[in-house]
Amino acid sequence: MNQRQTGGDNSTNYQVAGDLHAGLSYRDVKEIAYDVFRQNFTHLAADASAVAEERAREICDKFLNKLIEESPESLGNAKNPDFQRALFRVQEEYATTGDENLGDLLVDMLVDRSKQSGGSFRQVVLNEALKTAPRLTSEQVAMLGAVFMARYVNVPARSIPQMYANLRNYWLPVIRGLSQPSDANMGHIAYAGCGSISLASVTFTQLFLERYPGLLTLGFEEEQYSWISEFKDKGVTMPCLRDPTKLQLAATNSTELEHVLTKVNFGEYADNLRNLLKANPISGEAIHAEIEALDSEFKRFSEIWANSAIKSFDLTSVGIAIAHAHCRRLLGSAFPAVDIWLS
Numbered sequence: 001m002n003q004r005q006t007g008g009d010n011s012t013n014y015q016v017a018g019d020l021h022a023g024l025s026y027r028d029v030k031e032i033a034y035d036v037f038r039q040n041f042t043h044l045a046a047d048a049s050a051v052a053e054e055r056a057r058e059i060c061d062k063f064l065n066k067l068i069e070e071s072p073e074s075l076g077n078a079k080n081p082d083f084q085r086a087l088f089r090v091q092e093e094y095a096t097t098g099d100e101n102l103g104d105l106l107v108d109m110l111v112d113r114s115k116q117s118g119g120s121f122r123q124v125v126l127n128e129a130l131k132t133a134p135r136l137t138s139e140q141v142a143m144l145g146a147v148f149m150a151r152y153v154n155v156p157a158r159s160i161p162q163m164y165a166n167l168r169n170y171w172l173p174v175i176r177g178l179s180q181p182s183d184a185n186m187g188h189i190a191y192a193g194c195g196s197i198s199l200a201s202v203t204f205t206q207l208f209l210e211r212y213p214g215l216l217t218l219g220f221e222e223e224q225y226s227w228i229s230e231f232k233d234k235g236v237t238m239p240c241l242r243d244p245t246k247l248q249l250a251a252t253n254s255t256e257l258e259h260v261l262t263k264v265n266f267g268e269y270a271d272n273l274r275n276l277l278k279a280n281p282i283s284g285e286a287i288h289a290e291i292e293a294l295d296s297e298f299k300r301f302s303e304i305w306a307n308s309a310i311k312s313f314d315l316t317s318v319g320i321a322i323a324h325a326h327c328r329r330l331l332g333s334a335f336p337a338v339d340i341w342l343s
Helices: 026-040 046-070 072-079 081-097 100-114 121-135 138-152 160-175 183-191 204-211 226-234 254-263 267-277 284-292 296-306 317-331
Strands: 195-197 237-239 247-249 313-315
Touching (some): 026 046, 026 072, 046 072, 046 081, 046 100, 072 081, 081 100, 100 121, 100 138, 121 317, 138 160, 138 313, 160 317, 183 195, 183 313, 204 284, 247 267, 284 296
16 A cells, blocks of 8 residues: 655655565556656646646556566666656656657656666766756757767777668667757757867767778788788788778777787787777768768768767766667667666
8 A cells, every 4th residue: 555645835755655675566666656646746727637647647657668678677666765756757747748759768768767776876867867858859869869879889890881881770860850959059958967068079080980990991001011010920910991902900990909909919019000000091081972972861960060069069977868868769779778888
């Protein structure tokens, strides 16, 4: 049985029956959620109240179904006041606005938050993200997602076709239909605590040169670096992907190269190899041409990137949490968990 607790007009009540335990059922948690909402939501006129309660039930059911699917053991966290407060916040926002995009975004973050316990860093960040997301427009959330994908998500690729496939599969759904943000919009996103506009900027071509230097190199002649010959039998080089008459390092990015460097002692030449990975790239014009040929959305995105503050925008942990939820909603549950970025 639920234990109702009353308070003043501005109070918020989260206490439930004292015999709750970790083995809560779906029905238990649903009743807790409905009860907390009824006790704490602002009293409205009859018609508005009915609409709000229906929306609260709808978003609660959507959340619980997703939680059961992804992490049924997390239902036990419903006994915690902090969990109930987070759930009520989601119900309150959706009951008020009825915005389905916002509702789905909040559900994804609430599911991630429900997997956390004990006041962890991720729990704190996700609690804050649940408060912050409703202060952003859907266009601003989409912009966060684009910055996140362009700056913070690295999908490995071992070949040029795989790089193209990654861009189509991961980037395209996130940047499609994006509008160029005004300075005021970017300023508001920063004001909301989702990021900051720095003095430094990242060019469109740098986004790819930093990720895939080994896929964007024109290679080198062995004669240019005579010292490399003593390492050829150690698997550090291979024929250049763009010009088989030349060589390149057998690594597509810095992470792969560092792995190679841990297996073989290259001595004083380790730094030379790091520099060689990024040497002799294809031109910026060629990078633009290749990427933009994949889909017209990439050309539009490159123009947005060049002509707005997003090229100088750094995300905060809260911005990452919101952007991740947006990307996961577009890309599906196969997209990695937010834990990777909030560790």
